[in-house]
Amino acid sequence: MPQKKKILIRIGSLRHGGAEKVVVNFLKNLPKDKYEVDLLINLYTGMYIKEVPSWVNLRYLLKGEMITTNKPHEIPVKAFRVLYQKMFLWFPSLLYKFVLKNKKYDVEIGAIHGMYRELLSSPQKDSKKIIWIQNDIFNLKEYTPDVIRQLFRFDRILVISNKLKEEMQKVSQNDREKKAVVKIFNPIDKKDTLNKANTPIDDYPFSNDLPTFITIGTVYPQKGYDRLLDVHKKLINEGLKHQIIIIGDGFEFEKTQTKLNQLGLQDTVKMLGFRSNPYPYLKKADFYVMSSRHEGFPTIIAEALILNKPVVSTDVSGIKDLLQDGQLGLITPNSEEGIYEGMKKFLSEKELSARYENEIKTADLPFVLEKSVAHLQDIIDEL
Template sequence: MSQKKKILIRIGSLRHGGAEKVLINFLKNLPENKYEIDLLINLYTGMYIKEVPSWVNLHYLLKGEMITTNKPNEIPVKAFRVLYQKMFLWFPWLLYRFVLKNKKYDVEIAAIHGMYKELLSSPQKDSKKIIWIQNDIFNLKEYTPDAIRQFFKFDKILVISNKLKEEMQKVAQSEKEKQAVIKIFNPIDKDDTLKKANTIINDYPFSDTTPTFITIGTVYPQKGYDRLLDVHKKLIDEGLKHQIIIIGDGFDFENIRTKLNDLSITETVKMLGFRDNPYPYLKKADFYIMSSRHEGFPTIIAEALILNKPIVSTDVSGIKDLLQDGKLGIITPNSETGIYEGMKKILNNQELADHYRKEIASAELPFVLQKSVAHLQEIIDNL
């Protein structure tokens, strides 16, 4: 029996979020007999804590709820937390001696790009280091060219879309650095999605046979729901009957609802707010519409493909990979006109919608859980 590889994985917390869900999906499906995994989280909190497999050793720096406000009584706690975490960044040997009990690791992984300094400060110079970029860092102000250069100190840089891979390789200064950038699909648990989609719901908002689009996501300006409502109104005025369901909440919720009322489209657009399980609604709808201005890796598109929904989406990061350059759905220019043309095209052409359903049904979907997990194992094993 060969020795198990000892791996340290670091992430901020296990709250609801894309990177956190991805990590849990991987951990649940890695073979226990091959790896010995220590998971270190800064703050012991979040809905995914209970989903960490029992064979994974869970360590944490602090316990308590995430503080997202600046109330005066919370400031001392926030300050203490920041200092406490900074101390381990300044004196990493303290962390490795007292929290991790002097364990030696073969591989250290930052499961989210924000942990890159923590990993690079590791006193274990012999361990192989991996960083996982889960967002379009080229659209985030804090990632200056100098900060992005730091990522090339890692042995492997995992990215979640071809667009990110191309951007990172442009920054690379040698062939070796280019080779270090690897695209890996975020894993989607197909069986879990299908099972959740079969749940019975009693509050589906439409009952007739009018074509229905659905969109799911936090109600932020980046999601472009304002553009979607304008396009909907225009199409309705032109006599193209259809309906839209919006699932999600967020700080823009009231603005979008006000706009809905102002445009007098409350009969044909329904905002359902947050749903723990949006998949039965997605299953019942005819099409998925994504009107986003930008995205990291839109997991919901992968889930819509699993449920065989024709998709109309703006050209955002990750979408060309997911829709196989337009083979599995309509990719529109990232504008209101683009969204309008895309929706009009699918509403006017029933055969096109059927064509996409057939293409999706017969496509090899690369983000299926088993494939992504096998790819990650291969990366770890070959280090």
């Protein structure tokens, strides 16, 4: 019997988020007779913890809820957590000795790009190292050219879109670096998505049959909900009646709700906050709208396609791969004007959504679970 490969995977938490879901989807589908996996999370919290398979060794640095605000009584807790995690970054041998019990790994994986320092500071110099870039780092100001250069110290750099692969290969300096960049589709569990979408709900916010757009995601500036509200107001003023559902929480929730109220949109836009299962709402809506300023690989778009929803999205990283260069949905310029034109097209050209629905039905979707998991195994096995 060949020896199992020992793998360490690191991530911040298992809270609701695309990268977190991806990790759990992979773990649930990796063969346990082939790998021995330790999953190390900085903060033991989040809805996906209960989905981690029992054969995976779950280790953590701290326990407690995620703190996303800056209330005075929370600041000391946040400061302690930051220092505690920094200590292991400064003295990694302590982490490997006391938390990871001196275990030797064949492969160490940073499941999110923010973990690159932790992985590069590993005292295990012989392990192969993989970093998974789950966002468009070329749009994140902390990812300076110097930081991006550091990523080429990894044996493999997994990226989730062709755009990111091209950008990374452009800054690579030799053949080894170029070959280190591998595009991999985030896995989407089609069966799970369809099952969850059939869950009955009794709080769908609209009872009429006006065209309804839905958008799902953390309420951060990058999601562009501010410009979505402005576009909605403009279309309403032009007599193009429709409604919007926003699902998600985040530090801009109150600010966005205030803007919604100031624009007088309380009857046509509903912010529902976080939902652990947003799929029944997605299933009931007519269209999916993505107003993001930047993304990595917007998993929710893949799930909208699984539920056969026509999509209108700004041209962010990953979207051309997902919508097959516009074959499966509308890709608009990344601007308020772009979002406006895209939504207007769906509202004024009634046959358009039926055309996209037919395209989606017959498309070969490359992000299905089995294909992605097999690809990741190939990457791990060849190292």
